[in-house]
Amino acid sequence: xxxxxxxxxxxxxxxxxxxxxxxxxxxxxxxxxxxxxxxxxxxxxxxxxxxxxxxxxxxxxxxxxxxxxxxxxxxxxxxxxxxxxxxxxxxxxxxxxxxxxxxxxxxxxxxxxxxxxxxxxxxxxxxxxxxxxxxxxxxxxxxxxxxxxxxxxxxxxxxxxxxxxxxxxxxxxxxxxxxxxxxxxxxxxxxxxxxxxxxxxxxxxxxxxxxxxxxxxxx
Numbered sequence: 001x002x003x004x005x006x007x008x009x010x011x012x013x014x015x016x017x018x019x020x021x022x023x024x025x026x027x028x029x030x031x032x033x034x035x036x037x038x039x040x041x042x043x044x045x046x047x048x049x050x051x052x053x054x055x056x057x058x059x060x061x062x063x064x065x066x067x068x069x070x071x072x073x074x075x076x077x078x079x080x081x082x083x084x085x086x087x088x089x090x091x092x093x094x095x096x097x098x099x100x101x102x103x104x105x106x107x108x109x110x111x112x113x114x115x116x117x118x119x120x121x122x123x124x125x126x127x128x129x130x131x132x133x134x135x136x137x138x139x140x141x142x143x144x145x146x147x148x149x150x151x152x153x154x155x156x157x158x159x160x161x162x163x164x165x166x167x168x169x170x171x172x173x174x175x176x177x178x179x180x181x182x183x184x185x186x187x188x189x190x191x192x193x194x195x196x197x198x199x200x201x202x203x204x205x206x207x208x209x210x211x212x213x214x215x216x217x218x219x
Contacts, residue, residue, distance in 0.1 A: 004034055004035055004036040005034075005035050005036065005053050005054060005214055005215065005218045006036045006038070006051065006052045006053045006054070007031065007035055007036065007037045007038070007052060007053065007054045007055075007056050007083075007214060008038050008040060008045060008049060008051075008052040008054070008055050008056065009024060009027060009028065009037050009038065009039050009040070009056040009058065010039075010040050010041070010042075010043070010045065010046070010055065010056070010057055010058065010059055011023065011024055011039075011041060011058035011059055012041050012059055012060065012061060012095075013041065014060075014061060014095040015060050015061070015095060015101070017060075017196075018058065018060045018086070018087045018196070020039070020041055020058065023058060023195075023201075024039045024058070026198060026201040027056065027058065027085065027195070027201065027210075029201070030201045030206070030207040030210050030211075031056075031207075031210055031211055031214060032207075032211055035211070035214055037056075038052070043064060043065070043068050044067075044068065046064065046068040046069075046071045046072045046075075047067050047068055047070075047071040048071055049071060049072070049075040049080055050075075052080070053080070053081055053218040054080070054081035054082070054083055054214055054217055054218045055072065055075065055076075055080065055081070055082050055083070056083045056085060056214070057082065057083065057084045057085065057088035058085050058086065058087060058088060058195070059087065059088060060087040060090050060093055060095075061093060061094045061095045062088075062090070062091040062093075062094075062108055062111050063094045063108070064108075064111075069110050069111075072114070073110060073114065075187070076114065076184050076185060076187035076189065077184060077185030077186060077187060078185065078186060078187065079185075079186040079187050080187050081187060081188050081189075081190075081214070081216075081217030081218040081219075082114065082184075082187060082188070082189045082190070082217060083189075083190050083191075083192070083210075083213050083214060083217050084115055084189070084190070084191040084192070085192055085194075085195045085210075086151075086153070086192070086193060086194060086195030086196055087119075087195075087196075088115070088191065089115060089117065089118050089119040089153065089155060089191060089193065090118070090119040091107040091108045091111045091112060091115070091118045091119070092104040092105075092106070092107050092108075092118065092119070113184075114184060114189060115189065115191055116157060116158050116161040116162040116180065116182045116189070116191075117155050117156055117157030117158060117162060117177070117180065117191065118155065118156055118157075119153050119154075119155055119193075120154050120155060120156050121153075121154045122151050122152055122153050122154060123152060123170075123172055123173065125149065125150060125151045125152075125196065125197060126149070126150075126152065126170070127147055127148070127149045128147065128148065128150065128152050128168050128169065128170045129145060129146070129147050129168070129169040129170075130145060130146050130147070130148060130166050130167075130168060130169075130178050130194070130205070130206075131145050131166065131167050131168070131169050132144065132145055132165070132166050133164055133165060133166055133167050134163065134164065134165045134166075137163070137165055137181065137216075138212060138215065138216045138219075139165055139179065139181060139190055139209065139212045139213050139216050140165045140166065140179070140209070140212070141212055142208060142212075143166075143205055143208055143209055143212070144205060146203060146205035146206070148194060148199065148200050148203045148205075148206060149197055149199040149200070150194050150195070150196050150197050150199065150200040151196035151197065152168055152170050152173060152176075152193075153176070153193040154173060154174075154176055155176055155177060155193065157177060157180065161182055162177075162180040162181065162182045163180060163181050163182065164177045164179070164180045165177075165179040165180060165181060166178040166179040166209075168193075176193075177193070178192065178193050178194060179191070179192045179193070179209065179213075181216070187217075188216060188217040188218075188219065189217065190213040190216065190217050192206075192209065192210065192213060194206055
């Protein structure tokens with residue numbers, strides 16, 4: 001039997017939402033038994049990711065030290081896989097250390113370059129439809145259009161730098177991407193904006209999308 005794909009799942013418990021202790025088990029369960037997940041809140045783990053095939057990012061506060069940024073960037077450039085889930089695209093919010101949230105005027109440039117886009121806002125949680133826009137990609141293989149109750153993200157993105165695989169159909173929003181992919185150096189990057197609610201991680205289509213994404217970014 002082949003070795004399992006090894007994933008380092010990183011998050012935090014500093015915000016009153018996206019709490020890692022609550023959401024990490026849901027993410028791990030969605031990824032399934034054939035993916036070996038190690039959970040961490042230690043950002044210094046990013047300094048060296050040699051023991052892993054994939055970094056799964058569920059951080060909201062994306063402030064990293066130079067060594068942490070360099071470790072992540074070199075990991076992907078050298079062929080490592082990166083899967084950004086939901087809040088990973090919020091690369092302007094930081095925790096002020098006393099329970100409050102600060103907002104940068106501009107996203108962290110290294111992470112913006114890695115992702116090819118970033119979070120700019122969201123309306124209230126609601127049921128939205130996810131339309132598969134590109135069926136000719138391994139991440140969307142076998143995925144049908146689906147509805148999910150979640151927090152719909154509006155995003156800014158570079159159309160010429162990403163390949164959009166799925167879009168949202170929301171009555172109050174424009175046609176924003178929900179899933180996109182790109183390559184950075186020798187590494188594969190996938191971002192999926194869903195993942196705020198427990199209901200999202202129970203959705204079979206979303207679960208399959210995440211598993212497909214891990215397999216593709218680790219290829």
